[in-house]
Amino acid sequence: MGSLGAACLWAIVATAVALGPRRFHWPAAWALIAAGVPILGWVTFENGWLAGLVVLAGGMSVLRWPLKALIAHLRLG
Template sequence: MTASLIAACVWALTANLIAMFPSRRQHWPAAWGLIAVGIPIVGWVTWQSGPLIGLVVLAAGMSVLRWPVRYLVRWVRDLGRPGGA
């Protein structure tokens, strides 16, 4: 297993541990931190292991951070509407 895949596994384990603890702010600060660390890890995995494995790691990260992804999709969809954003 490459170092990038080990980093991706550690990221996923950390994300799941963070999700277990209660939070007053619904985990948004942790989500921003996970996004900031996760994007370079996905790029590193893609560079070391190829685009297919990179897409698998991206999909795994998106499944963990599904609420930020939903808000992003909603925001992009609203940009296409007249008078949006």
């Protein structure tokens, strides 16, 4: 399947989670982050830094609420 296929599968799963009930969003976000970091490394290793940046931007757009919560938490101390 390859690294880009795994990244696409991750995006499909993330979209399906977003369409699901709200109570599953945060636990699923943690699972998506845990699965997405190795996939991001794999994509970057196999396809170069530019593809890694594209996948990172896609992941950040899907997981924007956990990212906003992390930034707010870091600002508050």
